[in-house]
Amino acid sequence: MAKVCWPYFDPEYENLSSRINPPRVSVDNTSCEDCTLVKVDSMNKPGILLEVVQVLTDLDLTITKAYISSDGGWFMDVFHVLDHQGNKITDSKTIEYIEKVLGPKSQASAALNTWPSKRVGVHSLGDHTAIELIGRDRPGLLSEISAVLADLRFNVLAAEVWTHNRRIACVLYVNDDSTSRAVDDPSRLSAMEEQLNNVLRGCEEEDEKVARASFSVGSTHVDRRLHQMLFADKDYEGNKLVDSSSQGFKPEIKVERCEEKDYSVINVSCKDRAKLMFDIVCTLTDMQYVVFHANISSDGPCASQEYYIRHKDGCTLHSEAEKERVIKCLEAAIHRRVSEGLSLELCAKDRMGLLSEVTRILREHGLSVMRAGVTTVGEQAVNVFYVRDASGNPVDVKTIEALRQEIGHTMMINVKNKVHVGKSKESGPAGGSAGWAKTSFFFGNLLERFLA
Structure with missing residues (x-):
């Protein structure tokens, strides 16, 4: 057989265009009176729009307007953004970060490691074990999951929990309680996986094929991973939207x-x-x-x-x-990501089994967790739970007061009874509008009050 010879291909050629035309990023606070303009011009590449939007949203910036064009091999975007208080971006560290991570010398993974407000994600935590859970949702399930981890001496560093269409998806980051390092003992990991699978499947035989616990590898953004898990689980089939027509939530x-x-x-x-x-x-x-x-x-x-x-x-x-x-x-x-009803924001000194204790108390008061975010900042744990009663109805005042009495003496608790779907330009903390609502919890102020 004749030998086939292929022409030599320089691997550096693939990056030639980006080196000749490096990305240009500008953060403009002068062109617009009421917002900051973030302009990104660069060679087009797969996934670049998602990458830029992810950077801005991870900084808790609100995109009020955007103009996107990526036809013809060039990517040109203009974003009108505000900070979480509805103001222009004036913080020099935030501006420097945007220019660095999206600019010509961007090292996205390295930058995400150093950004102090990056909360939940594999880039921000270091030595940990990541666990992914998907299954049928039911009242008290998060309490059962956290109890298993506590019994096996796994400390939960961070977690994101979403529920939709009677399905639950979780990404949890844990380490060993005694060493504060990732767990690499195959027998312990196997025992954890088996017990979590048993909890997810419960008594439903049909859940054996649609409920699972697994260990995550790689570095997918946590919110994107939750979308991927629920999408693969086909949670969109038979999609029953929340009846919230009075608030205008139905898209x-x-x-x-x-x-x-x-x-x-x-x-x-x-x-x-x-x-x-x-x-x-x-x-x-x-x-x-x-x-x-x-x-x-x-x-x-x-x-x-x-x-x-x-x-x-x-x-x-x-x-x-x-x-x-x-x-x-x-x-x-x-x-x-839409969460209606009661929001509980808890801050306490981190300790083994804290998440298990809190979720047990919520379960004992008849509350179901619709969505949750768990974060550890130094020695402090900041947990946010969006809850309703076991029937899916709003939580009554007596239950709220009982929660305050039981856990208020050991941790700071902030209760909000609003619809958590984001914020508009016309309502915000400065204006004190009754319509103010938000999706993500900015734990900085709560943590400052706790440490004061």
């Missing part, structure tokens, strides 16, 4: 065709909230769609987002079945 999603440029156009209109754009772009990316152009705007409490997309293979959305699937998946992505 209106349309899929149309742009004949002139051969794009599929997705229009999303819904209640504005924090991280809305991230959730939509994340879902489109994981469904293998490429965003070529986009216009994002929020008008008071409402958001309007328009995306011009094609599938990764260059095709548009032709069949009605594919269009319907995209609509259902985006509806699910929008609602996974």
Whole structure:
């Protein structure tokens, strides 16, 4: 057989374009009176839009407007952003971080390691074991999961828990209580996996194939990983949206065709909230769609987002079945992060079994956790729980007071009884509007009060 000779290919050639035309990032506080403009120009590459949006949302910045263009091999974005208090970005460390992580010498993974406000994610925690759980949700399940970990002497450093459509997805970061290091003993890991699987499956035989505990490898962003887990679990099928029409939460999603440029156009209109754009772009990316152009705007409490997309293979959305699937998946992505009802924000000195203790108390008071975020900052643990009663109804005042009496003497507790879906430009802490709501909990002020 004749020997086949291939021409030499310099591996550095792949990076030549980006080295000749490095990314340009500017943070502009002068062009607009009421917001900061973040402008990003660079060579186009797969996933770059999600990467930029992820950086901005991880800083708890609100994107009020955005103009996206990535056709023709060049990526040009303009984002209008505000901090979590509704002000321009004036903090020099935040500006420096944006320019560094998105700029020509960006080392995204290294930068995420050093950003102090980055809470939950494999980049921020160092020596730990990451656990992923997916299964059927039921009252008290988080309490059972945390009890298993406490019994096996695993300390929970951080966690994110989402529930949607009667399914639960968790990503937990744990270490050994005695060594404060990741657990590498196969027998202990096997015992943990077996017990967590038993808890997830409960008494339902049908859950044996759809409930599982596994150990995470790699460095996927935690919110994106939760979207991926629930998407793979097909939580969008039979999607039953929360009946919140009075608050305007039900999204209106349309899929149309742009004949002139051969794009599929997705229009999303819904209640504005924090991280809305991230959730939509994340879902489109994981469904293998490429965003070529986009216009994002929020008008008071409402958001309007328009995306011009094609599938990764260059095709548009032709069949009605594919269009319907995209609509259902985006509806699910929008609602996974929506949490109505009571928000409990707890701060206490970290100790072994703290999460198990707190979730046990919530269960004993008849409360179900709809969503949760757990963080450890130094020696302090900051936990946020969005809860309703076991029937899915709002929590009554007597239950709230009973919780205060039981745990108020050992930890700081902050109770909010509002709809947690994000914030609008017209309502915020400065204005004191009764409509103020938020998705992510900014633990800095609570932690400062606790340490004072």
